[in-house]
Amino acid sequence: MEGGDHLAHERNKAEFDVNEMKIVWAGSRHAFEVSNRMSRLVASDPVFDKSNRAVMTRKELFKNTLRKSAHAWKLINELRLSDEESVIFKYFMDQPGFLDLHWRMFVPAIKGQGTEEQKQKWLPLANKMQIIGCYAQTELGHGSNVQGLETTATFDPQTDQFILHSPTQTSSKWWPGGLGKVSTHAVVYARLITNGKDHGVHGFIVQLRNLDDHSPLPGITIGDIGVKFGNGAYNSMDNGFLMFDKFCIPRDQMLMRLSKVTREGKYVPSDVPRQLMYGTMVSVRQTIVSNASVAMARAACIATRYSAVRRQFGSQNGGIETQVIDYKTQQNRLFPLLASAYAFRFVGEWLKWLYTDVTQRLEASDFATLPEAHACTAGLKSMTTSATSDGIEECRKLCGGHGYLWCSGLPELFAVYVPACTYEGDNVVLQLQVARFLMKTVAQLSSGKAPAGTTAYMGRAKHLLHCHSSIRKAEDWLNPAMVLEAFEARALRMAVSCANNLSKFENQEQGFSELLADLVEAAIAHCQLIVVSKFIAKLEGDIKGKGVKNQLKNLCYIYALHLIHKHLGDFLSTNTITPEQASLANNQLRSLYSQLRPNAVALVDAFDYTDHYLGSVLGRYDGNVYPKLFEEALKDPFNDSVVPDGYHEYIRPFIKQHLRSARL
């Protein structure tokens, strides 16, 4: 059956131009071509094989990661890949490793927080990887609350050095990727103390290991924090711990762009606006949102193809069974995830624009839009990563029993993905930041200060608090203005209701803490509105290719209407829509599922993922699932012998009934 496309009949059903959709998904023809070329380059290189990851021990897996990293860097140089290409190349390698932290955290930290002089000294070393760096912020006892870090960096004016010290066990750095076994350097965050005064947390460049024999420098204890979630997954990364015992570094290794310590030990803030730091945050979170769409798309691709292969029940008179993708229960769970993948893709695209916009404004010292941009990226990071990790697990369940096999690709994808809910801001903490911003915006509504950007709709509070949805028939739910108004009214009403409840408390902070759960819900409502409105905005753009726009439209309204159904309590309790209108939305949703159904496989083909990248027997492009499941099983070292190791000691004594006298 090799070579045959078991999903050809599905692909023939598609009512749109898949190649054009690939361009839309990638963002541009250029982006598509780079991505396509890089993914094939990785897929065709045997060093990057990843199918054996689950059967390796941790040490083997780690060594294999080192090999892949070195090989990748070698190829990047040999092929003279551009920055863009090498980022995508590393992405398709798809194995968490120290390179991620070096390029995405260590280098940007120096770029963002180092002075010109510091950048000149450190970046050439880092760019050639003569030093390998990581980002040592979180501690054993301290995560999201950066201001609570305990590590100290005390300035010693006598030697012109900072003394880095871990005063307690809970102050050990804990979690930084690449720290445990590989990094020679780190940007370490510590409380700056000079002249006996604590100036809060600052970054320092610290050498951790000897560049000749890789041994940790005296005064530094370092190691790996142990096994993490899942097989394979993040176990290829040496997340580490790090303790300092009065370890000295020169004064000029404090990152001094925002503030410096003078030779005399005086703390001097620079005139660089602190807000610049938020620009970096916006950039990092934008990347996370776009990664969310990739991960969700990958899971949806596997589940969709397998749902078209798998058959169950419904056979008439011993005939062929029904494809599980034809069941409404399956569509009802799967298609909203497919729609979410596209929705997150487009909101991620918009975030890229936002980042450009913010950067330009920052350069012109215009900080007006920053709080809104910051809240909006925080909220979208939280919402998309939560939805994606839940979505991956849902896709696994949608694959039935076989989804539980490692070779389905979904257990490892889930294990690799879930930390996104915690890193770069815990998702609940982030929504609370959004909520605070919303409460502030609501409070200022009457002050004449017009809300900006994604909160602009709040300027129409008077209308939105009183409007009634004019939906009368199911098709009205395909009207962008009506859908947007429903989401706007719901979000605004929830925010206003929180603000009203808050005002009942004498102490605002106590009220905030009492109402945390409601505030999170209001923040989520606001973020969902953003995603829906950016998807609708995308549809208003120029979209080429036969049938492409129509497919995107279906996905957009599936995304919006499934949210209405899922959060129906919000919409009804705020009187945004009536139960009858909700029921019409459900009818429309069912009709959209039917329209999507023949296009489902083509819509996941549009992600253009190689079988290598998917890493899933169930999600294979050719749908040849069952024979390949067998092949995978037979490869397990456990099947080397039919009689298992341990038979003589532990099974035979049962059967022969001499367990009593057996020495176990």
Place this chain on the structure above:
Amino acid sequence: MEGIDHLADERNKAEFDVDEMKIVWAGSRHAFEVSDRIARLVATDPVFEKSDRARLSRKELFKSTLKKCAHAWKRIIELRLTEEEAGRLRFFVDQPAFVDLHWGMFVPAIKGQGTEEQQEKWLSLANKMQIIGCYAQTELGHGSNVQGLETTATFDPKTDEFVIHSPTQTSSKWWPGGLGKVSTHAVVYARLITDGKDYGVHGFIVQLRSLEDHSPLPNIIVGDIGTKMGNGAYNSMDNGFLMFDQVRIPRDQMLMRLAKVTREGKYVPSDVPKQLMYGTMVYVRQTIVADASNALSRAVCIATRYSAVRRQFGAQNGGIETQVIDYKTQQNRLFPLLASAYAFRFVGEWLKWLYTDVTARLQASDFSTLPEAHACTAGLKSLTTTATADGIEECRKLCGGHGYLWCSGLPELFAVYVPACTYEGDNIVLQLQVARFLMKTVSQLGSGKAPVGTTAYMARAQHLLQCRSGVQKAEDWLNPAVVVEAFEARALRMAVACAKNLSKFENQEQGFSELLAELVEAAIAHCQLIVVSKFIAKLEQDIGGKGVKKQLNNLCYIYALHILHKHLGDFLSTNSITPKQASLANDQLRSLYSQVRPNAVALVDAFNYTDHYLNSVLGRYDGNVYPKLFEEAWKDPLNDSVVPDGYQEYIRPLIKQQLRTARL
């Protein structure tokens, strides 16, 4: 700090008698004592050590599992443990293995489906474990739809044998636990064919391996299906595949209690009522619900203790930070799970009663309550396992970054638990069975046939379709009659709405298939009502011990009101309650959280789990989390050396800029 109880403060806050709560949780003083004694027996035996599971290779893990099983059996014999005690011992050993299938599926299948003669012959062998058996039903291409199995058992009248055969690759048995490497025998399900006629799926006892050297018998191909989700977890089990190439077994190895094949090849159904089989199903599902409460309580125990240990934000003037358990966002996610663990415990207890009742009726040939009992256990299995799987992952997230470490215990608990959503009936398929039963019940409402058992409330349709909730203030939500009525009205109205929508279709089956998603929601509403009403019924019993009843009361209403909040759309769209009443329910919920807060740690202590059973550094009884995290980290083989294996080949060439010439 060894020996200090870091959670003593929390324990002193408790307002109830924890020892009495332990009895309530266990079900009886006797059950508590057995469980307590056996848990400690396992915990103190070094052979049952499990903290190294994640660091073992699959082969090592499997061998250690064989050792544990042999050792456990030896202890059971030496200590002359009763059946109840032996069951508890296997439970606390807490490592999935072939013995689970031997005792949980193979032996019961023979008991339930074998004739007296067959039982006499096979059970004596199985009970002494002279043969080891498994349950070979699912196939590579066939899961939930048992009637779709492809394996055939064709009677050959010439030799008086059945010929067992796997006609296609998809007909290979696939998944049965214990099959891959250990089982000598299996109950194999295959289509019975005699006289050229297919009589559907029946069970056969088949010997798979030689009892002398354990090699598979001729024409039998057997092996392991490969790595499964997570590290450790179900990888200790040899889930297997099995193919038959015309394997012959004697006729008397067909399980013949329900139907037999005569020497001449005539198929003769016996007069044993088929309904008896449902009794077994009720039993198995009751066990699954009890296991759900165990797994959920285990996760909640870890998350609650760690939430009391972990501090974050909220420090005033450099003082100590706030315990995360004090945040409403944490309580809002954690306490409903704590309440669910108790709720599932009590509904499981009630299911035990139901099983006794059903068995007694079956013996008296009273089958009238069977359909209701069957639907209700199917629904509860689905509801509790789904909520538990999601709840474990939520608990992991509630532990922040450290929950992602294997040694938190939660990744493995999740990986071990999730198959419960699929085995013994896929959770969605089961809810559809419930929905079918509800639709039938609704359609018969006018017929004078009174609905029984958990559907009895439907007889009050006239009232429930019209009634309005009398809730006027938050405290009204603690009134059992008011709460139950709201759940009854919601469940009934959803079922009736589905029935109405169904009636609009000309073809009932097509309507059913179109409305699958709504039907599932109606079924879930019905099942949630059952859980709430059984919890309330529990509170009406005599419950001793200072403050115990008060705590259970709080948990009961937390369970009910959080469901109400989560499914608010249902309650509002059916007009069962008003938005105002919903808001009062939220106020009440917040007040209940405050009341549970000081008792939270004691409420998880009441589960009486040993640290061995929990196997979680974060959930340790003494709360001494941070030093123990370090101890665990040091044990990782990756920390055997400070310079990792692979440094010379793959790191040094990077740093020394010799990658170009390096051979990778």
